[in-house]
Structures are given as structure tokens and as C-alpha cells.
Amino acid sequence: MHPTRRTILAGAALALASAVIPQAMAAKPLVIGFSQVGAESEWRTANTASIKDSAKKEGVTLKFADAQQRQENQVKAIRSFIAQRVDLIAFSPVVESGWDTVLREAKAAKIPVILTDRSVNVSDPSLYATLIGSDFVEEGRKAGRWLLDYAKKNGDKPLNIVELQGTVGSAPAIDRKAGFEEIIKANPKLKVVRTQTGDFTRTKGKEVMEAFLKSMGKSINVLYAHNDDMAIGAIQAIEEAGLKPGKDIIIVSIDGVKGAFQAMIAGKLNVTVECSPLLGPQLMEAARKVVEGKPVDKRIVVNESVFPADVAAKELPNRKY
Numbered sequence: 001m002h003p004t005r006r007t008i009l010a011g012a013a014l015a016l017a018s019a020v021i022p023q024a025m026a027a028k029p030l031v032i033g034f035s036q037v038g039a040e041s042e043w044r045t046a047n048t049a050s051i052k053d054s055a056k057k058e059g060v061t062l063k064f065a066d067a068q069q070r071q072e073n074q075v076k077a078i079r080s081f082i083a084q085r086v087d088l089i090a091f092s093p094v095v096e097s098g099w100d101t102v103l104r105e106a107k108a109a110k111i112p113v114i115l116t117d118r119s120v121n122v123s124d125p126s127l128y129a130t131l132i133g134s135d136f137v138e139e140g141r142k143a144g145r146w147l148l149d150y151a152k153k154n155g156d157k158p159l160n161i162v163e164l165q166g167t168v169g170s171a172p173a174i175d176r177k178a179g180f181e182e183i184i185k186a187n188p189k190l191k192v193v194r195t196q197t198g199d200f201t202r203t204k205g206k207e208v209m210e211a212f213l214k215s216m217g218k219s220i221n222v223l224y225a226h227n228d229d230m231a232i233g234a235i236q237a238i239e240e241a242g243l244k245p246g247k248d249i250i251i252v253s254i255d256g257v258k259g260a261f262q263a264m265i266a267g268k269l270n271v272t273v274e275c276s277p278l279l280g281p282q283l284m285e286a287a288r289k290v291v292e293g294k295p296v297d298k299r300i301v302v303n304e305s306v307f308p309a310d311v312a313a314k315e316l317p318n319r320k321y
């Protein structure tokens with residue numbers, strides 16, 4: 001073969017190889033194992049959709065496990081992801097404690113971990129790369145501030161408050177309670193007279209509100225619910241008791257899901273504090289950086305608003321979850 005022809009062919013082969021190899025390297029999709037709390041609320045459904053949609057958009061292979069709100073299922077899922085040698089593990093911990101052992105196993109396997117939504121109490125903060133999620137204490141403070149303002153504008157009368165807490169031991173339940181109490185203690189006429197978990201679900205929220213109504217009836221002035229789903233369940237209980245939710249009993253809630261906006265438009269809920277579930281894009285961005293060994297902030301906070309009933313109709317069309 002003529003030397004020039006051979007040189008041209010060799011050059012072409014080299015050019016092709018240099019174009020293909022990096023593509024092949026780049027084409028290996030990131031594999032993330034994700035353990036989700038469950039499917040207990042509108043918020044959780046939107047959070048799952050955001051994570052799955054973002055993974056698809058980013059070409060990430062997502063191994064998804066629903067723990068049905070049981071920590072033992074999350075531990076099992078994390079161990080399975082370790083055995084499958086995923087590139088990164090992400091999860092929303094159903095409760096704060098009990099994670100040290102399994103996270104040490106992930107660290108020993110050199111698989112990085114990202115927390116989404118909720119935090120954990122661990123002895124060694126290096127067991128996870130970052131926490132992406134809301135400031136739940138601030139959400140509780142925002143709920144408290146709204147109620148302080150409501151009390152001032154409505155005759156500053158004594159207000160008996162019943163509280164539907166989220167899942168026992170979960171970061172949002174612990175922090176939303178703390179933030180709310182920190183603020184309302186400024187007005188001694190505002191008293192939490194009953195508090196019990198509704199586990200973030202509509203069913204339990206309704207059941208516990210029924211018990212509150214049975215024991216306290218018309219002496220309940222305010223319901224503070226740690227999420228909209230429990231508030232919506234409680235609204236049903238209040239109506240079945242012949243009372244007007246949003247009027248006879250003022251309702252303050254957290255999440256900002258569509259169901260809450262619909263309840264506010266119907267005059268049955270007074271305010272919802274936003275807690276965004278749309279964490280998918282931030283998770284994918286942080287995961288890629290962590291796997292590439294790039295620095296990420298230890299805490300990535302989501303910015304949020306407060307939506308009182310009088311803006312609900314205008315705001316509902318803009319809601320993404």
C-alpha cells in the first residue's frame with residue numbers, strides 16, 4: 001500500500017479512536033442507589049417524582065427502594081446497594097438515629113453517601129458527604145410567627161392549640177416542634193394543650209384529631225399540623241364533628257402541597273409553610289460532584305416561602321407539587 005495512503009488511514013483510525021474512547025468513558029452512567037422513606041404523603045410522592053425525573057434527565061441509573069416508613073427496610077436497601085457496588089448511595093432517613101453501623105459499612109466499601117430531605121444523628125459526620133433539604137426549625141418558626149400575628153390581630157385572646165406531630169424521631173417532627181415552641185412562647189396566652197404523632201399521613205391525622213375533639217371538643221382554637229396531609233385528614237374529622245375548619249378551629253400547616261392550596265381556597269385551612277420536595281436536580285448535581293471528587297457544601301439548604309389563604313387562588317396555578 002502506498003505510504004501516503006497508509007499514513008492517511010492510520011491518522012483516520014487514530015482520530016476515530018480518540019473520538020470514541022472518551023465518549024465510551026463518558027457514556028458510563030452514574031449508578032445511584034436511593035432509599036426513599038415511603039409514599040406517606042403528597043410531599044413524598046412529589047419528592048420521589050423529582051428524584052426519578054432528574055435521574056432520567058441526567059442519564060443516571062437510579063436503583064430506587066421504597067422503605068414503607070420502616071428504618072429496617074432502609075438499612076436493608078443500603079446494604080443491597082453496597083453489595084451491588086453502586087457509585088453513590090442517597091437516602092432520606094425516616095428517623096434521625098440508628099445509622100452509624102450501616103453508614104460505616106458504606107464508608108468501608110468506599111461508597112459515598114448523600115442525605116436528602118432529613119438529617120441523621122451520627123458520631124462521625126464524615127459518614128455522609130452532604131445533606132440537601134429544608135431548615136425544619138425555621139419552618140416551625142414561620143408557623144409560630146404566623147400564629148403570633150394572627151393572635152395579635154384577633155383580640156389577643158387565649159388560644160388552646162392541639163399539635164399533630166410528624167413521624168416520631170424524625171428530623172422534621174423534632175425540629176418543627178422546636179421551632180414553633182421557640183416562637184409562641186413570646187405569648188403566654190398561646191398554649192399547646194395536646195400533642196401527638198399523626199405519622200405524616202391523612203389517615204392517622206384524622207384519627208388523632210378525632211381523639212382530640214372527643215376529649216376537648218369546642219375548647220380547641222388552633223391546630224398546628226407538621227404536614228398538610230395530616231391537616232387535610234384533621235379537616236375531615238373537624239367537619240364530621242360539626243365544626244368549621246379554618247373558622248371554629250384555625251389550622252396552620254407545613255409543606256405547601258396542592259391539596260393545602262385547595263383547602264385554603266375552600267376556606268378550610270388558614271396558612272401553609274412551604275417545604276419544597278423538588279430536590280432531584282440538586283441531588284444529581286451534588287452526586288456527580290461527589291463521585292468526581294469535587295468539593296460540595298456539607299449542608300445545601302432549600303429556600304422556601306409562607307402561603308396564607310388569601311394568596312392561595314392566585315398561587316395555585318404556579319405550584320409544581
Ligand code: GZL
Binds near residue numbers: 044227
Ligand atoms: C419534610 C419531609 C416530610 C414532609 C411530609 O422534608 O421529610 O415528610 O413534611 C413527609 O409530608 O411525609
